[in-house]
Amino acid sequence: MVRITLGGAVLRGTVSTALMASLISAPALGAPPVDLSKWSPEYVRSIAGTQDFDTAADCAKVTPLDYKGRLTFWYQGVFEGDPDLLRQYYKDFFATFRKTYPNIQLEDQALTYNDLLDKFRTALLGNAAPMAVRLQILGGTEFASKGYLQPLKPEDVGYSTEDFWPGAMKAVSWDGVTYGIPTNNETMAFIWNADIFKRAGLDPDKAPATWDDVVKYSKQIHDKLGIAGYGLVARKNAGNTPYRFMPQLWAYGGGVFDEATANPTYKKIELDSPQSKAALQASYDMYVRDKSVPVSALTNQQADNQPLFLAGQLGMMISHPSDYNVMLDLQKKATGSDKDKAQTVIDNMRYGLIPTGPDGKRAVVFGGSNIHILKPEYVEGGKVDEPAAKAIICMWTSPEWSLKMAYAGSNPGNLNGFKTKWMKERLDNIKFLDVTTSMLPYGIPFPALPQSPEIMNIIVPDMLQNALTGAMTVDQAADDAAKKVKDLMGGGL
Amino acid sequence: MTIVSGKTEVRQRLQPGWSGMLRKIWDHRADYAYVVPAIAVMLIVIAYPIYYTIELSFFNTPPGLQLRDKIFVGFDNYTAILTSEVFWKVTWNTLVWTFVSTFFSFVLGFAAALALHRDFIGRGVLRAILIIPWVISAVAASYIWKWIYHSDFGIIGAILVEFGLADRPPNFIDSVGTVLPSLIVVNIWREFPFAMIMMMAGLQTVPDQLLRAAKVDGANAWQRFWHVTFPHLRNVSTVTILLLAVANFNSFIIPWIMTGGGPSNASHIWITHIYELAFGRQRWGVASAYSVLLFLILMTLGYFYVRALSGNERKDDSA
Numbered sequence: 001m002v003r004i005t006l007g008g009a010v011l012r013g014t015v016s017t018a019l020m021a022s023l024i025s026a027p028a029l030g031a032p033p034v035d036l037s038k039w040s041p042e043y044v045r046s047i048a049g050t051q052d053f054d055t056a057a058d059c060a061k062v063t064p065l066d067y068k069g070r071l072t073f074w075y076q077g078v079f080e081g082d083p084d085l086l087r088q089y090y091k092d093f094f095a096t097f098r099k100t101y102p103n104i105q106l107e108d109q110a111l112t113y114n115d116l117l118d119k120f121r122t123a124l125l126g127n128a129a130p131m132a133v134r135l136q137i138l139g140g141t142e143f144a145s146k147g148y149l150q151p152l153k154p155e156d157v158g159y160s161t162e163d164f165w166p167g168a169m170k171a172v173s174w175d176g177v178t179y180g181i182p183t184n185n186e187t188m189a190f191i192w193n194a195d196i197f198k199r200a201g202l203d204p205d206k207a208p209a210t211w212d213d214v215v216k217y218s219k220q221i222h223d224k225l226g227i228a229g230y231g232l233v234a235r236k237n238a239g240n241t242p243y244r245f246m247p248q249l250w251a252y253g254g255g256v257f258d259e260a261t262a263n264p265t266y267k268k269i270e271l272d273s274p275q276s277k278a279a280l281q282a283s284y285d286m287y288v289r290d291k292s293v294p295v296s297a298l299t300n301q302q303a304d305n306q307p308l309f310l311a312g313q314l315g316m317m318i319s320h321p322s323d324y325n326v327m328l329d330l331q332k333k334a335t336g337s338d339k340d341k342a343q344t345v346i347d348n349m350r351y352g353l354i355p356t357g358p359d360g361k362r363a364v365v366f367g368g369s370n371i372h373i374l375k376p377e378y379v380e381g382g383k384v385d386e387p388a389a390k391a392i393i394c395m396w397t398s399p400e401w402s403l404k405m406a407y408a409g410s411n412p413g414n415l416n417g418f419k420t421k422w423m424k425e426r427l428d429n430i431k432f433l434d435v436t437t438s439m440l441p442y443g444i445p446f447p448a449l450p451q452s453p454e455i456m457n458i459i460v461p462d463m464l465q466n467a468l469t470g471a472m473t474v475d476q477a478a479d480d481a482a483k484k485v486k487d488l489m490g491g492g493l
Numbered sequence: 494m495t496i497v498s499g500k501t502e503v504r505q506r507l508q509p510g511w512s513g514m515l516r517k518i519w520d521h522r523a524d525y526a527y528v529v530p531a532i533a534v535m536l537i538v539i540a541y542p543i544y545y546t547i548e549l550s551f552f553n554t555p556p557g558l559q560l561r562d563k564i565f566v567g568f569d570n571y572t573a574i575l576t577s578e579v580f581w582k583v584t585w586n587t588l589v590w591t592f593v594s595t596f597f598s599f600v601l602g603f604a605a606a607l608a609l610h611r612d613f614i615g616r617g618v619l620r621a622i623l624i625i626p627w628v629i630s631a632v633a634a635s636y637i638w639k640w641i642y643h644s645d646f647g648i649i650g651a652i653l654v655e656f657g658l659a660d661r662p663p664n665f666i667d668s669v670g671t672v673l674p675s676l677i678v679v680n681i682w683r684e685f686p687f688a689m690i691m692m693m694a695g696l697q698t699v700p701d702q703l704l705r706a707a708k709v710d711g712a713n714a715w716q717r718f719w720h721v722t723f724p725h726l727r728n729v730s731t732v733t734i735l736l737l738a739v740a741n742f743n744s745f746i747i748p749w750i751m752t753g754g755g756p757s758n759a760s761h762i763w764i765t766h767i768y769e770l771a772f773g774r775q776r777w778g779v780a781s782a783y784s785v786l787l788f789l790i791l792m793t794l795g796y797f798y799v800r801a802l803s804g805n806e807r808k809d810d811s812a
Contacts, residue, residue, distance in 0.1 A: 118772040125560055146559045228645070236755050237773055295644035298667040298756040308645070450557040454774050462757070469669045471757040491555045 033163055033416045039441055041434035049424030053416065055398040056100050062158045063391035068103040071388035072380065074120065075134035076369055077110025081303035082409065083325035089404045097395055104388045113239045117453055124148055128380045132389040134183060134371045134396070136239065137171045138446050138453050143372070144174035145450040150373045150384075153178040157394040163414050165366075171445050172370045181397045185368035186410030187439035188243065188318050189432065190355060195348040196315040200224045207352030211248055214316065214355055215285050215292075221315040222292035230286055231305040231317030232293040234464040240302040242446070242456040244318045245283070245464060247364045250444055251357030252279035256455055256485060259447045260363060266447050269489075271463070272482035278358075280467055280474050287468045298465055306330065310342050321436045322409035324349060351432035353439060366443030368413060371396055411437060451488050459484045543788070549781035556775045563778065570782035579758060579766070586673060587762040590748075591741040594680045598737050599730070601681065602688020607718075609689070610696045620693075627686035635750035638679045642666050642751075666752055669759035676748050676760055680741070688733050695729035696722070728801060735798040742791060763787050 034047055056065065078087050094108060109130070111119055117139055123129045129148070143149050154161050161169060161178075168182035194204035200221040208214045218229025233240045250260045254276030257266040270276055286293045294300060294308065306323065308314040310330050317323075327349065331342035356362040371393050376384045395401050403417035408430055417423060427433055446452050463481035466472040472480060518525060550570055552563035574580045609620050626634065641648050642665035650662020665675040699722050707717045745764045748754060754761035754769060761769070763783065771780035 121772060121775065142556065145557055148559075234756075236753050237769070238753075295662070295664055295667050296646075299639070299644075299752055313645075454556060458769070458773055461755075465755050465757040469667075469757045469759070471669055471759075488556070491553070491557075 034418055036415075041438055044418055044423075044434075044437050045427060047419050048427055049419070049421045051399075051416065051419040053399045053420060055395060055400045058158055058398060059100070059391060059394035062156075062394045063101070063387040065100060066103060067101065067387050067391065069385040069388035070105040071107065071132065071385055071392060072130035073106060073108045073132045073134075073389075073392060074116070074130045075108065075110055075371075076113055076116050076136055079112040079303070081301070081306060081326065083322050084329050085325050085408050086322065086405075089407055093396070093401055093405060096401075097392060100395070101388075101391050104385075104391060106388075106392070114237060117457075124378050127378050127382075129374050129378045131379050131384045132371065132373050132392060134369050135180075137168070137182075137185075137366075137368045137370060138239070138456060140172050140180050140370045140372065141174055141448045142450040142453055144172070144177075144179035148374060148378050149179040150375050151177050152180055152373050152393070154181050154397070157181065157390050157397065159394075159397065159414065163416055165413070165415065165440075167366050167443060167445050168368060168370075168413060171366075171368075171448055172372075173448070180370040180372040181393060182413035183369045183371050183396050183402055184406035184410045184413045185366060185440070185443070186320065186406070187364045187366060187436055187443045188247075188320055188354070189364075189435040189439055190316065190352045191309070191319055191323060192316045192350050192352070193309065193312065193314070193345060193348050194350050195344065196221055196225065196227070196312065200315070204348075205350065207350070208316070208355050211251055211279070211282055211355050211357055215282050215290070217316065218286050218292040219290040222290065225315075227313045227315065228294045228308065229290075229292040229315045231302070231309065231314050232283060232286060232297040233300055233302055233305065234283070234287075234297050234461055234468060235299055235301055236461040236465065237457050238301045238461070239457070241461045241464070243365045243367060244302070245279075245460060246444070246446075246456075247318070247354050248282065249276055249279040250363035251355065251361050252276070252282070253357055253359060253361060254279050256460070257447055260444050264447065266449055269482050269485050271485060272478045275357075277474055277478045280463065280478055283464060284467050284474050288470065298468060310334075310345050311338075312341060312345050318354060320409040321351065321430055321432045324351075324431050325408045351435040353435065354442070362442045363444050364439045364442050366440075366445045368410065370413075411440065451485075454488060455485055459488070546781045546784050546788075549777055550785050552778045554775060554777040560777060566778070570779045571786075574779060574782055574786070579761075582758060583761050583763060583766045586760065587742065589673060590677060590680070590744065590762050591738055593677050594684065594741045594744075595734060595737040597677075597681045598684040599688045599734055601685040602690075602733075603692045603730075605685065605689040606692035606696060609693060623689060624686045626683045627690075631683065631746040632750060634679070634683055635747050638747075639666070639751045642675055666760075667756055669757050672752055672756065672760045676751060679747055679751070680744065683747070684737060684740070688737060691729060691733040691736075692726065695726045698729075699725045731801040732798065735794055735801060739791060739794050739798070742787070742794070 035043070059065075078090055090110075094106070097104075098106060107130075113136055116135065120129065120133060120135070120139070120143075124143070135143070140149075154163055159181075164182050165185050168185050169178065172178055172180035172182065190207050192207060197206075197217075198204040200217075201224060202217055202220060208217045214230055221227065221229035233244050235241055249255060252275045254273050255270045257270060258264045258268060259266065287297060294305070294314070296304065302317070302319060305314060305317050305319075306326055307330065309317060309323075310327050324346075327342070327346050331339060331346060334342045354362060354364050373386065373389045373393070374384060376382050396405065397414050399412065399414050399416035399420050400422065402414040403412040403420055403422050403426070406412055406417075407422070407426055412418065412423075446456055449455075459481050462484075463477045466480060467474045467477035471477075549563070551565060551567060553566045553569070554560055554563045558564075605623055609616055609623075640646075643650070644662060644664045644667045647662055647665070649665070650659070653659040654662060664671060666672045703721050704717055707721050712720065743764055744762060745768065748760050748762055749765050749768065752760045754765045758766075764787075767780045767783045767787070770776045770783065
């Protein structure tokens with residue numbers, strides 16, 4: 001049960017007006033399908049189920065349903081941390097596509113988040129890439145800037161640019177050209193175990209308001225109960241790390257560059273600013289000083305935190321609404337008394353807004369995935385079947401499937417997805433969805449730079465590890481990371 | 494063994510130089526025809542990648558550019574590597590990893606081979622059990638050990654805490670001080686069966702009559718081992734150690750899966766570092782320069798390996 005006043009929380013949110021404007025302002029012609037300025041859980045509920053869409057009919061206008069062709073397609077698929085519900089939707093999508101386009105020979109390959117970029121880069125070097133690819137939001141700019149991708153905008157598959165989050169469209173643009181279409185956009189939320197809070201002497205129905213509170217609560221939980229307080233994640237080469245540390249960094253007023261501002265220029269490096277160091281210090285305090293987070297945080301991913309949370313050994317973490325379903329899936333696999341223990345944890349699972357920094361700033365990574373078409377010269381065989389590629393892109397980014405494929409964990413890339421009957425059903429079925437949709441206006445996209453994957457997957461986790469292992473002081477680790485970013489941006493070896 | 498007729502030998506002596514060599518090739522044309530496909534495959538999958546890696550090592554490949562737009566930088570990549578702190582840290586890790594893993598894998602494997610060389614009940618079962626670490630997938634083993642070592646819920650930690658031997662689970666792989674030794678233990682566990690098999694094979698070649706003669710002459714067990722058994726195993730030991738050393742220099746799976754080279758680069762060895770440079774950071778040029786250096790080291794080891802094998806052959810021939 002969520003005890004926070006969600007709509008009010010959004011309105012009270014102290015995120016900068018400029019940032020909000022950046023995310024919700026429509027950049028081009030025409031009105032967006034939903035009024036982003038009214039964004040609140042109540043508004044989302046009011047529009048859910050108000051419009052019907054016929055996906056096959058819409059996509060037939062892009063690629064005729066009897067079109068005969070062949071398509072190779074890679075996508076970031078489900079992984080061990082996803083709920084079974086999502087697995088089923090992925091199966092349903094591909095079955096539906098094959099039924100809708102029976103003459104398109106589809107060769108699809110799913111890859112996990114942490115593997116996709118490496119494999120895709122390798123395939124590109126050998127001109128053996130697939131014709132179309134669905135990449136994490138972090139990857140689009142890198143490949144667009146290198147010239148691997150074809151220009152592709154929503155209008156090319158029958159939609160309008162205004163049908164998608166403006167912030168998400170920035171992540172698929174390079175040098176003013178659009179190279180992809182968002183499939184889903186996600187913001188995470190703060191999750192805690194009310195029973196652990198109660199036993200530790202904390203208010204069970206109140207999330208920590210600030211990151212300083214997270215540090216304090218984590219210590220209190222650890223000291224009183226002997227279990228880990230906050231589910232810190234600091235593994236290198238794992239997407240989970242930046243998704244959990246960047247909100248903290250931004251909330252303290254820091255950043256890698258100025259990506260948290262309305263119009264980022266990415267010119268000034270901020271990783272060594274006092275605010276960024278304060279954020280790093282908070283992690284240091286939890287891991288080193290208080291020892292109140294899992295020791296295994298340096299080698300763990302969020303998928304490792306999930307069983308800890310379910311076992312009642314972890315008090316707080318940041319994750320998707322889908323974690324509730326993941327807990328249910330894991331609980332089904334438990335046996336004996338473990339099953340009851342797991343049920344107690346599930347009953348005590350609470351979702352809230354991610355805490356703010358000292359000056360009231362709240363932030364979360366505006367994540368998600370985008371879908372792209374490759375240039376023929378980088379594709380195996382040297383040919384791209386564009387109608388076939390557009391057919392699958394039209395389907396995946398449709399209001400129906402962009403919602404269904406994000407059913408448990410995220411939000412539809414196509415804003416019309418919020419108007420579908422499936423959204424209404426989802427609001428009833430997926431617990432805590434209100435909280436994560438409430439976090440959307442606080443979302444900050446990763447810097448739209450080709451260097452972003454290295455910064456987020458290697459340099460930022462390295463900074464954390466250097467500080468948390470004592471290999472460097474907090475100041476040294478932040479300065480070292482800032483220098484690495486500087487060298488990277490300067491084209492150093 | 495090649496049989497050369499007396500007539501051919503005479504013709505070879507009469508036609509020195511190129512024509513003699515061509516004649517020799519012609520005489521053995523069938524042999525060459527058989528090895529041509531293998532050589533062609535080797536040229537494609539080994540020679541070309543080596544050439545391309547050497548070429549790439551002279552270029553800068555910034556992440557914002559395609560590989561074809563690489564920038565020539567001469568020896569800058571080599572200079573950057575040799576002057577970087579990370580290089581020396583990773584090199585030290587690699588040396589520790591390789592030498593400690595090789596030494597203990599060999600010693601344990603040799604000891605196990607000596608123990609299993611005796612005849613006792615259950616020897617076959619024990620031998621099969623000891624081979625298990627070597628035959629199971631390295632990936633599966635890495636994941637299992639990751640959980641055994643888990644800093645919060647690992648089985649070792651749980652046992653120590655349960656028996657009151659520790660207040661909290663020891664930190665095996667999340668500490669810069671303990672991560673490399675912990676990974677080396679896993680590597681030794683996986684590799685010692687290989688040394689055991691090699692040495693068991695070697696032990697079969699020790700002549701029994703020599704051991705019996707030594708015993709008759711009054712040599713004790715240690716003297717029989719040191720003066721009879723060990724000299725017979727010198728070549729197989731050399732080959733085993735070299736193979737282990739090459740395999741350890743090239744190790745990737747255990748450190749990459751268990752720690753990804755972390756925390757704070759404390760378990761990065763050359764191969765994992767090269768992988769991260771190339772595929773994680775897209776520094777293909779620097780990664781190639783690292784690979785060239787590693788190639789040279791491995792070629793040196795390979796030279797000694799071939800020499801050891803040749804030594805064996807010469808010894809066999811003279812026997």
